[in-house]
Amino acid sequence: MATKTIVVDDIDGYDGEDVARREFEVGGGKYAIDLGDANYKKLGELLAELAPFVERAAVVKQAGRTRKSSAETTPRLQGYTNTDVRAWAAEQGIEVGRSKIDDEVYERFVAAHPDARPDARPAG
Template sequence: MAKRTIVTFVDDLNDEPADTTVSFGLDNQAYELDLTDKNAEELRDLIASYISAGRKVSAGRRSSGSAPKVAKPAFSGVDGAAVRAWAAGQGIEVSPRGRIKAEVIEKFRAAGN
């Protein structure tokens, strides 16, 4: 026996059959509303003054001035290989790769390195 599934979109505000899906974003959150043409037009009219005062940004781009922050190493200017070699000589266990614990770097510096 064949089975057919029919999906009907209804307006999120009034449960009438929806004509369109409106996508928008606010506070770094994307939203979608299924709306009748009338409600979609009302939404567009409500936010038109905000849209005209704003600026467009391309998808995936943050607004100006909010570039992603890149973490800086806690102890920049320290040679990781030198710290590892010193730690091995002191009997301090340090992984061969990856981040070196701050306390190990502090001890390395305190030893005059």
């Protein structure tokens, strides 16, 4: 049995034979989009108009996240992952949220798995 794949223009839904994956670059980033010849031509014209602005613009770097001090972060487990902690907690009937694992759950896990106790590393 034969299968036919129809590629559709991401801009206007056109599904002609000329629709294809088109790659282009803007400001150092590489992008891909499915376009027919007409929309690909429009994209080329827009990129040509945009080029002088991008060339003269400065890159704005995103501000970094502030790090918590080591006293505020949960110590890492040695030889175990958060997935291991979640699986163990589920076996014990302990509810764990989808995002952060409570410190109490880590403490109980380490108590049940002494080999998971993190190394005591000096700060600095």
